[in-house]
Amino acid sequence: MKKPLFLTLLCVLSIGLYAASNEKPSERELVTQNMPEIEAPSKKYKVLCFSKPYGFRHSSIEIGKTMMEVMAEKTGLFDVTFSDDLTEFEPDKIKQYDAICLNNNTHLENGMKDPKMRETFINYVKKxxxxxxxxxxxxxxxxxxxxxxGGNFAGHPWGAGGTWGIANEDSKHPVVKDVFGGKNFTIKDELYQYKDFDRAKNRVLLALDMSHEENLKRKGNRADNDYALAWLKKYGKGRVFVSSFGHNKEVFYNPEILKMWAEGFRYVLGEVDVDTVSIPKPVAQ
Ligand SMILES: [Zn+2]
Incomplete structure (x- = not known):
């Protein structure tokens, strides 16, 4: 080989290696890096991940699935089955799952029209x-x-492009005590306001911080100014965890949100028992 050609090849190879080493991590890598370690689970649970929208389709559905795969692999807490087939909700099938992840689905009433299937689904949770x-x-x-x-979407004055102030209202609760060290924080995401929401029926963990100046630039429609963003509850014998967060893709590899979600899963699966008694909205200092 002539020397100039050899040098050219070496140069091309070096540039290639340099570029490879500076490549941005993939979304899966980011989720994996930021997924927390959890206490070893007592068993491996079974989770159905259902992502079918019958209304607006979020582009973050795919990274939601990735998050579920990574959480299953890294924590060993559950095996996950991905299906958007409503037959998974039939009595013989739904009973195999310890929990169902509703991954940015919308308007399930438009798909699940059969009253018997709706009843099976609701009874599955109650039982x-x-x-x-x-x-x-x-x-x-x-x-x-x-x-x-525990609530129903009623608009999103606090949109996906803004960075909003979040109050950790229950900073000693196991599900959020480690989220930003149990302190208030800001996050860029689209946040919902809810109708048919009754604080007395839900244990609110995180809510919009109505003393934060960014939040005050938008106006919500709740007379009580109570904008819950993460809560959990008992429903019959069942366990429910709700996260308003999850519009923007970045939320799915935010290490603090992943801490809350991993703990939320431990609760909904029955791996841990946590306090679900409603608490009043803290009085602003
Ligand atoms: Zn959204």
């Missing part, structure tokens, strides 16, 4: 099933579904 609801899983539904979830 001890878990529900992990991400963002637009709170958009729509029939009355029992909304009652089970």
């Amino acid at each position: 001890g099933g878990g529900i992990f609801a991400i963002h637009s899983a709170t958009d729509g539904g029939w009355p029992e579904y909304v009652d089970m979830i």
Whole structure:
């Protein structure tokens, strides 16, 4: 080989290696890096991840699935089955799952029209099933579904492009005590306001901080100014966790949100028992 050609090849190879070493990590790598370690689970649970929108389709559905795969692999807490087939909700199939992740689905009432299937689904939760609801899983539904979830989407004055102040209202609660060290924080995401939301029926963990100046630039429609963003509850014997967060893709590899979600899963699966008694909205200092 002539020397100039050899040098050219070496140069090309070096540039290639340099570029490879500076490549941005993939979304899966980011989720993996930021997924927390958890206490070794007592068993491996089974989770159905249902992501079918019958209304608005979020582009973050795919990274939601990636998050579920990575959480399953890294924590060993559950095996996950991905299906948007409503037959998974039939009595013989739904009973195999310890919990269902509602991954940015919308308006389930438009797909699940059969009253018997709706009843099977609601009874599944009442009898001890878990529900992990991400963002637009709170958009729509029939009355029992909304009652089970604990609130219904009623607009998003605090949109995806803004960075909003969040109050950690329950900083000693196991599900959020480690989220930003139990302190208030800011996040860029689209946040919902809810109708059919009754604080007395839900344990609110995080809420919009109405003393934060950015938040005050938008006007919500709740007379009580109470904008809950993450809560959990018991529903019969079942366990429900709801996260308003989950519109923007970055939320799915935010290490602090992943801490909350991993703990939320431990709760909905029945791996840990946590306090679900409602607490009043803290009085602003
Ligand atoms: Zn959204």
